[in-house]
Structures are given as C-alpha cells and as structure tokens.
Amino acid sequence: MESLHSIFVAPFADMVAAPDFFLQVVWEGLVSGVLYALIALGFVLIFKSSRIFNFAQGIMVVFAALTLVGLHERGVPALLAVPLTLVVMFFLAVAIERVVLRPLVNQPDIILFMATIGVTLFLIGLGETIFGGENKVMITQQLGIPTGSWTMEPFGGFVSIEQKDVTAVVGAVLLVIALLVFLNKSKMGRAIRALGDDHQAALSVGISLSTIWVIVWFISGIIALATGIVWGARAGVSFALEVIALKALPVLMLGGLESVNGAIVGGLAIGVLEKVFEIYWGQPLLGGNTEAWFAYMLALLVLLVRPQGLFGEKIIERV
Amino acid sequence: MFYRVAGQYKTSYQADYALFPVKQDAFLLALILVVAFVVFPLTASDFMYRALLIPVLIYALAALGLNILTGYAGQLSLGTGAFMGVGAYACYKLVTIFPELNIIVAIALSGFFSAAVGVAFGLPSLRIKGFYLAIATLAAQFFLVWLFQKWGWLYNYNASGAIQVPNTQMFGVTVTGARASAMSQYFVVLSVVCIVTFFAINITRGRIGRTWKAVRDMDIAAELVGINLMKAKLSAFFVSSYIVGIAGALFVFLWRGAAEADLFDIQLSFRVLFIAIIGGLGSILGNYLGALLIVALPVIIGTVPAMFGLPISSAMVEHLNTMIIGALIIGFLIVEPHGLARLWAMIREKLIIWPFPH
Amino acid sequence: MNAHPDHHIIVAPNEDSIAKGETLMEVKNVSLAFGGVKAITDISFDVRKGEIRAIIGPNGAGKTSMLNVINGFYTPQIGTITFRGQERRAMKPHHAVRQGIARTFQNVALFKGMSTLDNIMAGRSVLMKRSIGWQMLWHGPALAEEIEHREKVEEIIDFLEIEHIRRTPVGKLPYGLQKRVELGRALAMEPSLLLLDEPMAGMNLEEKEDMSRFILDVNQQRGTTIALIEHDMGVVMDLSDRVVVLDYGKKIADGPPDEVKNNQAVIDAYLGVPH
Numbered sequence: 029m030e031s032l033h034s035i036f037v038a039p040f041a042d043m044v045a046a047p048d049f050f051l052q053v054v055w056e057g058l059v060s061g062v063l064y065a066l067i068a069l070g071f072v073l074i075f076k077s078s079r080i081f082n083f084a085q086g087i088m089v090v091f092a093a094l095t096l097v098g099l100h101e102r103g104v105p106a107l108l109a110v111p112l113t114l115v116v117m118f119f120l121a122v123a124i125e126r127v128v129l130r131p132l133v134n135q136p137d138i139i140l141f142m143a144t145i146g147v148t149l150f151l152i153g154l155g156e157t158i159f160g161g162e163n164k165v166m167i168t169q170q171l172g173i174p175t176g177s178w179t180m181e182p183f184g185g186f187v188s189i190e191q192k193d194v195t196a197v198v199g200a201v202l203l204v205i206a207l208l209v210f211l212n213k214s215k216m217g218r219a220i221r222a223l224g225d226d227h228q229a230a231l232s233v234g235i236s237l238s239t240i241w242v243i244v245w246f247i248s249g250i251i252a253l254a255t256g257i258v259w260g261a262r263a264g265v266s267f268a269l270e271v272i273a274l275k276a277l278p279v280l281m282l283g284g285l286e287s288v289n290g291a292i293v294g295g296l297a298i299g300v301l302e303k304v305f306e307i308y309w310g311q312p313l314l315g316g317n318t319e320a321w322f323a324y325m326l327a328l329l330v331l332l333v334r335p336q337g338l339f340g341e342k343i344i345e346r347v
Numbered sequence: 348m349f350y351r352v353a354g355q356y357k358t359s360y361q362a363d364y365a366l367f368p369v370k371q372d373a374f375l376l377a378l379i380l381v382v383a384f385v386v387f388p389l390t391a392s393d394f395m396y397r398a399l400l401i402p403v404l405i406y407a408l409a410a411l412g413l414n415i416l417t418g419y420a421g422q423l424s425l426g427t428g429a430f431m432g433v434g435a436y437a438c439y440k441l442v443t444i445f446p447e448l449n450i451i452v453a454i455a456l457s458g459f460f461s462a463a464v465g466v467a468f469g470l471p472s473l474r475i476k477g478f479y480l481a482i483a484t485l486a487a488q489f490f491l492v493w494l495f496q497k498w499g500w501l502y503n504y505n506a507s508g509a510i511q512v513p514n515t516q517m518f519g520v521t522v523t524g525a526r527a528s529a530m531s532q533y534f535v536v537l538s539v540v541c542i543v544t545f546f547a548i549n550i551t552r553g554r555i556g557r558t559w560k561a562v563r564d565m566d567i568a569a570e571l572v573g574i575n576l577m578k579a580k581l582s583a584f585f586v587s588s589y590i591v592g593i594a595g596a597l598f599v600f601l602w603r604g605a606a607e608a609d610l611f612d613i614q615l616s617f618r619v620l621f622i623a624i625i626g627g628l629g630s631i632l633g634n635y636l637g638a639l640l641i642v643a644l645p646v647i648i649g650t651v652p653a654m655f656g657l658p659i660s661s662a663m664v665e666h667l668n669t670m671i672i673g674a675l676i677i678g679f680l681i682v683e684p685h686g687l688a689r690l691w692a693m694i695r696e697k698l699i700i701w702p703f704p705h
Numbered sequence: 706m707n708a709h710p711d712h713h714i715i716v717a718p719n720e721d722s723i724a725k726g727e728t729l730m731e732v733k734n735v736s737l738a739f740g741g742v743k744a745i746t747d748i749s750f751d752v753r754k755g756e757i758r759a760i761i762g763p764n765g766a767g768k769t770s771m772l773n774v775i776n777g778f779y780t781p782q783i784g785t786i787t788f789r790g791q792e793r794r795a796m797k798p799h800h801a802v803r804q805g806i807a808r809t810f811q812n813v814a815l816f817k818g819m820s821t822l823d824n825i826m827a828g829r830s831v832l833m834k835r836s837i838g839w840q841m842l843w844h845g846p847a848l849a850e851e852i853e854h855r856e857k858v859e860e861i862i863d864f865l866e867i868e869h870i871r872r873t874p875v876g877k878l879p880y881g882l883q884k885r886v887e888l889g890r891a892l893a894m895e896p897s898l899l900l901l902d903e904p905m906a907g908m909n910l911e912e913k914e915d916m917s918r919f920i921l922d923v924n925q926q927r928g929t930t931i932a933l934i935e936h937d938m939g940v941v942m943d944l945s946d947r948v949v950v951l952d953y954g955k956k957i958a959d960g961p962p963d964e965v966k967n968n969q970a971v972i973d974a975y976l977g978v979p980h
Binding site (some may be wrong): 567 | 776778797798799802803807808810814815816817818819823826827828830831833835837840841842843847848850851852855856859890891894
Binding site (some may be wrong): 277 | 474476479481486490497613620621662665666667671672673681
C-alpha cells in the first residue's frame with residue numbers, strides 16, 4: 029500500500045505542491061530534449077536520403093566541437109574558427125562519400141550501418157590523435173553566447189533559466205526552420221526528399237547521387253556543429269558526449285526513422301519525460317541515475333505497441 | 348601442393364558430414380590444438396598469457412556468442428557487454444552462496460542466467476525488426492549496467508561496489524583469485540572455449556543453424572516454409588546469451604580478477620561487435636581471427652615503432668589503435684564483407700589448386 | 706527411418722485418406738481487404754486431389770493475395786478455407802506447412818546466403834525433430850536424422866537436375882535456377898498441396914519447357930496436387946486440368962481450359978473492356 033502510494037500518488041503530490049520546481053525540471057528536460065532532437069534530425073536527414081542508419085552522427089557532434097575548440101586553442105579567432113570548422117565538416121562529408129559510401133552503394137543496410145560504426149571509431153581515434161583525449165571547455169563567451177541567467181517567479185516560487193540554454197533553444201528553432209525551408213522550397217531539398225522514396229525519380233531531377241549525399245552529410249555536419257556548441261556550452265566537450273548522443277536512437281525510434289517532425293517531438297518528449305521521471309521517481313525510489321536507461325526503455329515499450337514508431341507509416345508485409 | 352582434395356572421395360553422407368571432410372583441415376586443427384595445449388604451456392610467459400592468449404580466447408568466445416545472434420540469426424545486438432556482465436555477476440553470486448561449487452560448474456550455470464535475461468530482451472524481436480530491434484538490446488545494455496551499480500545484493504554490498512574473485516581450486520590447483528597461476532587459468536579458459544566451440548559448430552551446421560540462417564536471410568520466407576519464427580529467434584537469443592554469459596564469467600574470474608559495473612559498458616559491447624565484424628559475421632573461425640587481431644593490434648602498435656626507434660606514448664597507442672580499427676572495419680566491409688574468415692577460405696581455395704590454378 | 710513419425714500433423718501425399726478426384730481444399734466466400742482497398746471479394750472455388758488447378762487473371766486481380774490467404778499469410782475478413790476437411794479462417798503460415806501446404810513465390814524468396822543444399826534442407830525443418838541437446842553432440846541421433854533427410858533432399862536434387870549447384874550460395878545463381886531451387890525447397894516439405902506463384906515468370910522458352918516438365922512430373926510421379934498462378938496462357942492451357950479466372954478480386958469464370966478460353970467475360974477481362 030505504502031509503495032503504491034509512493035509510486036502513484038506521492039510524485040504527483042510533489043509536482044502540485046511545488047509547481048515552480050516542476051517547471052524548472054520541465055525546462056531542464058526541454059533543453060536536453062532540444063539537443064536530442066538536433067542529433068536525431070541530422071540522423072533522419074541521412075536516413076531519408078540514403079537509407080543509411082548513421083551511427084556516426086553522435087561522434088560528428090563531438091568531432092565538430094573538438095575542431096572548433098582545437099582551432100581556437102591554436103590561435104584562430106572564435107568567429108573565424110566557426111566557418112573553418114564548417115569547411116572541415118564539408119571535407120569530412122566529401123571524404124565519407126568518396127571512401128565509404130560510394131564503394132558500398134547497394135550493399136545491405138546492415139553493412140552500411142556497420143561502416144558508420146567504423147567511421148565512428150575512426151573519427152574518435154582521429155580526434156584524439158589530433159586534439160588529445162582530455163576534456164575541453166567550449167569557447168562559449170568567445171562566440172558571443174550570453175552566459176548569465178534570468179530568474180522568474182511564477183506561482184510565487186522561483187525558476188532560474190540560463191541564457192545560454194535560451195540561446196540554444198532559439199538557435200535550434202532557427203536551424204530547424206531554415207532546414208524545413210531548404211527541404212521544401214529548394215530544388216536540391218526536394219531531390220533529397222524524393223530520394224527517400226525513389227532513387228530513379230530523384231535522379232531524374234538532374235542532380236547526381238554523389239552530390240546529394242555530400243550535401244546531406246554536410247548539412248548533418250552543420251547540425252552537428254550547432255549541437256556541439258550548445259551541448260559543449262552546457263557540459264564541456266568530451267568523448268563522453270558520444271554515449272549521450274546515442275540517445276538520439278530512442279528518439280528516432282519513438283518518432284519513426286523517417287519523420288522530421290517525429291525527431292523533434294520525440295526529442296522533446298524524451299528530454300522532458302526522462303528528467304521528470306528521474307526527479308520524481310528515479311531519485312526517491314530507484315537510487316537515481318535512471319536517465320541512463322529511461323529513454324531506451326520508453327522507446328522499447330512504445331515500439332512494442334507500435335513497431336513503426338509514433339510517426340512512422342504502418343508496414344504491410346508482402347511476398 | 349599441400350592442400351590436395353583430389354582423391355579424397357566421399358562414399359557416404361556420413362563421411363561428407365565429418366567435421367573436416369578435407370584431411371588437411373583436420374591436420375591443421377590438430378596442429379593448432381597441439382600448439383595451444385602443449386607448445387604454449389611449455390614456452391609462454393605470464394605476460395603472454397595475460398596480455399594475449401587468455402584475452403584472445405575470452406573475446407573470441409564472446410564474439411562467437413554474438414555471432415550466433417547477429418551473424419547466424421541476423422538479429423543485431425548492441426548489448427553484448429551487459430550480457431557478459433550478467434554472466435559474471437551470476438557466477439559471483441553462485442560461488443559466494445555455494446562456496447563448495449566447482450568453478451567450472453558455476454561458470455556453466457551462470458550462462459543460464461544470462462540466457463534467461465537474453466531471452467527476455469529478445470522477446471521484442473518477435474514484433475520489432477531490423478534497426479528498431481537495436482533499441483531493445485541498447486535498453487538491456489544501459490539498464491543492466493545501471494542495475495549492476497544500484498543492486499547491492501549483486502556485489503554482496505561491498506563498500507567498493509566491485510566484485511572480487513575469490514580463490515577457488517580444481518583438482519588441488521588454484522584456478523581463480525590472486526593466487527592462481529596464469530598457466531592454470533589459461534588451461535581452464537582453453538578447455539571451456541574448445542568445448543563450447545565444438546557445440547557451437549554442431550548447432551550451427553544442423554537443423555537449428557539452418558533455421559537461424561533462414562530467418563536471417565528472409566524471415567517471411569522462413570515462416571512460409573514452416574519455421575516457427577518465435578522459436579528460431581528466441582533459441583538464437585538463448586544460445587547466444589548463454590555463450591556470452593560464460594564468456595563474461597571467464598572474463599572476470601579467469602582474467603580480470605575483479606570487476607565494477609562500468610567494465611561491462613557499451614564500449615565492451617562494441618569491442619566484441621568489432622571482433623565479430625572483422626572476423627566475419629556468420630562464421631565460427633572468424634571470431635578467433637578477429638579476437639587475435641583486436642587484442643594483438645595495440646600490442647603491435649606499442650612495440651613495433653619502438654623497435655625502429657620511434658617510441659610512442661601509451662595514450663597515442665590507444666588513439667592510433669582506435670583509428671586503425673575503425674579504418675579496418677570500413678576496409679573489410681568494402682573489400683570483403685565476410686571478414687577474415689572469408690579471407691582464409693579464399694587462401695585455402697588457392698592452396699587447393701596451387702600450383703596449377705587452371 | 707524417422708524415429709518420430711508425426712502422422713497427426715504431416716501426411717505424405719500418397720498415404721492419403723482422400724481419394725484422387727475428391728475435394729482436397731475448398732475456398733468458401735472469401736473476402737480480403739487492406740484498409741478500404743478490396744483485394745478479394747466473395748470468392749469460392751475448390752481444388753481436387755491430384756489435379757493441376759490454375760488461377761489466372763489480369764494484373765491486380767488478386768491472385769497472389771488468394772495464395773496468401775490459402776497458406777495463412779493473410780487472414781481474410783470473411784470466409785473460410787477447408788483443407789482436408791478442416792475448416793478455418795485464420796492460421797499461422799507455419800501451421801499451414803505442417804498441414805501439408807507448401808508454396809513458391811512470385812519474386813523468388815530463397816535464403817540468399819545459404820547453399821542450394823541448405824535451402825532445400827531448410828524446407829525439411831518441420832520434419833526434423835532432434836532437440837538442441839542432440840544437435841550439440843552431432844554424432845548419434847542428430848547425424849542419423851540429418852543423413853536420413855539428406856537422402857530425401859538428394860532425391861529432389863537429382864529429380865530437378867541441380868546436382869552441379871549443390872554447394873553454390875543461391876544468391877549467385879541465375880534466376881531460372883533459383884526458381885528451380887525454390888521448387889525443390891517446396892517439394893522438400895512433402896506437401897499434399899503445392900502452390901506455385903508464377904513459376905515461369907521471367908524465363909526463356911527453354912527454361913519454361915523444363916519447368917513445365919518438372920511440374921507435370923511432380924504431379925504425376927509424386928501425386929502432388931498443384932495450384933498455380935501463371936501468366937503464360939499457352940502454359941496454363943497445356944498444364945492445367947481446371948482453371949479459375951479472377952478479375953478485380955472477383956471470380957468471373959471456372960472450368961476446364963477449353964471452356965474458360967471461350968468464355969466472353971474472360972476475353973473481355975483480358976482485353977480490358979470497361980465494366
């Protein structure tokens with residue numbers, strides 16, 4: 029009886045009793061959710077256009093952030109380091125297309141997936157070799173990102189909001205809008221979307237497959253850099269980020285592998301739910317640190333009910 | 348010249364089903380076994396046992412377990428590390444609750460615990476397919492490692508949170524714990540690995556192996572030729588997790604000597620996956636070749652440049668190692684998606700027709 | 706000898722309780738829809754023991770869906786299938802196999818990474834009973850069972866004249882041979898009803914003649930009842946005893962080949978006369 033109470037009643041009572049704290053928890057979750065959504069977005073783009081389950085999206089975030097900080101450490105001014113990092117990400121996209129994708133075109137999905145694991149490992153090694161394996165601090169101030177915090181007093185309580193988090197959210201929203209405009213309005217964007225449905229049709233638009241792939245991977249690189257900056261500002265730049273970035277996978281599963289909207293909604297939902305679960309159930313009842321697995325278990329449960337994810341299309345099997 | 352199949356006719360299906368239908372293969376295996384059981388024990392140093400031989404065997408066994416699930420039955424798993432952990436913790440609980448239990452029996456029993464957990468996390472495979480299934484094994488990975496940390500009973504509420512392997516004896520020889528000699532541990536590991544490999548070869552080449560491969564190649568067609576998908580998938584999860592669990596128990600009891608939950612993190616899962624990929628998915632031999640490569644590579648990178656007067660720091664060895672393994676994976680997938688095992692098969696074909704290639 | 710003959714589930718075609726010419730399978734008032742799209746509407750027909758029954762019709766007529774209903778892959782919303790006197794609507798495909806229904810597919814559905822031998826052996830999975838314990842040991846009962854089934858499979862390999870590709874991974878075989886291996890895999894199940902979905906699609910004339918001969922031999926020598934879908938009218942008229950014609954998911958004709966050939970509704974359907 030008591031345990032039922034502590035599971036089903038007490039947490040909600042706590043939420044109502046201290047709504048300002050609940051709001052703070054939701055906000056924190058939302059900010060992590062934005063980051064999950066961004067990683068998932070880069071992932072969905074690649075999957076939509078090439079059916080590749082790109083395991084390397086997480087490490088691309090780390091690699092972009094490391095490059096940015098590393099360049100700055102070597103005396104490049106912050107605002108010049110950003111475009112230089114983008115150039116690096118572009119060449120990375122070209123290299124991946126040339127060395128990995130082109131020779132493996134038409135191979136089974138699982139082979140391509142494994143190849144992206146290889147890319148992940150290679151980039152970890154390369155990043156460590158060039159920039160060293162130790163943690164770095166993101167050059168937040170040098171990039172002009174505000175670092176103060178605002179406080180608000182809703183419900184007669186107290187909520188503190190970091191300005192860099194607000195910057196992250198605003199930046200992410202702008203990035204998503206730009207991306208959607210690109211995908212829906214430009215010829216290249218339409219070709220990328222068509223590619224997910226039909227290779228031949230996309231080719232008839234008159235853009236070569238290699239070009240599309242380079243561009244898609246480059247866009248994922250841009251998203252990776254943006255993610256790396258905001259995430260690095262919160263938690264520092266380290267290879268541990270790669271494991272956190274794996275959470276983009278449950279986000280994707282929840283949203284459905286091909287849905288841009290699904291990635292965003294899934295990211296926000298997982299960010300908020302895992303934080304709320306941790307604070308109100310995980311810490312008091314389970315000894316904490318439930319964020320390590322909550323997202324995966326949630327996605328697993330959802331998939332058991334809807335194997336195609338929340339936003340995926342129903343699969344009809346045929347022979 | 349040495350590999351001659353001409354003249355080796357098979358007059359019965361029985362002969363065709365011998366473990367090694369070609370005499371030279373049997374000879375080669377006998378040679379390897381002699382080296383493993385006689386030559387190494389006479390020559391190897393403790394360093395050789397602990398840095399090379401024992402880890403190669405244990406990693407190969409773990410990769411063999413994963414290979415049954417991923418390479419034979421086609422179900423991708425990213426949770427091997429955690430399943431190894433289940434085997435290790437189960438073994439620890441068994442030997443601490445029943446101190447009289449023979450260590451080999453404890454290890455064999457601990458596999459059943461990981462098998463049960465594996466089947467539980469394999470249940471979603473009946474509904475979820477392909478990449479979506481990776482989420483189930485990732486959930487297992489992160490949840491189980493979390494459980495290893497939080498559930499004090501598992502590590503007998505040690506203040507350190509770690510499990511410490513006790514000294515156990517077999518036939519009067521100490522085989523686990525701080526007092527065990529490297530050679531005795533090597534013999535235990537080698538024997539277990541040989542037996543499990545023999546069983547694994549037999550299962551994969553018979554009816555059950557065929558149903559697994561059928562499910563891997565085309566699950567709908569498998570169902571339509573009468574294969575019960577649930578049985579096929581769950582049996583693959585069971586056998587795979589059993590072997591992985593045993594590997595986990597060996598990993599801690601006969602090699603590391605102690606373990607914390609973090610030892611079984613996702614990096615371990617990946618290392619085993621790399622061994623399976625580089626060695627060759629859908630092969631038994633490949634696991635050994637892959638493990639040898641993955642274990643030996645950092646040793647080579649650490650020593651060879653030094654011989655040429657280019658000593659590199661241990662951190663750099665690790666970085667280069669990671670990079671090279673990544674490049675190797677990509678290279679293999681492009682050149683030979685079936686890994687080292689297929690490479691050996693090709694060399695063997697060449698040897699059979701050498702020196703008259705036409 | 707098989708140590709565990711499972712007569713309750715699998716009855717070899719020749720020791721059958723149903724006499725030649727009697728009804729083996731009956732489809733009664735079957736309707737199937739996907740969402741709002743109707744694939745099959747109120748179709749009834751029967752298959753008699755020992756005959757070759759053809760199901761024909763223009764593209765999209767619902768022929769493959771019909772086969773999928775018969776072997777349990779799709780469950781119809783309305784109607785029943787009666788096989789060997791047992792009536793049912795829904796069933797798992799692997800149960801259909803156990804009852805003696807085997808099939809091949811329009812787009813070859815072989816196990817690409819496995820050899821010809823393994824593919825056909827996989828067809829005998831339901832007939833093999835040795836537990837995992839015996840399989841681990843291999844020597845003894847598991848090996849005996851393996852050899853017993855291997856002999857049956859080698860008979861099929863001989864029959865289909867594919868000895869030379871026994872060890873070749875089927876993914877590397879030309880299309881015509883893949884179709885033949887697939888027939889072999891279906892035969893390995895020792896079915897009493899064999900469903901063939903366009904067995905000659907994509908074949909050249911010579912390959913078609915070979916395949917026709919195999920189908921006739923299976924029917925005559927092994928006594929297997931066959932229901933097949935085929936587009937080549939010449940082949941259908943030569944092979945089949947009776948023909949059922951579908952159009953837009955409905956049955957428009959049923960009878961011997963000559964009769965069907967001259968049926969006005971059939972001619973209209975093939976010429977595309979608007980309804």
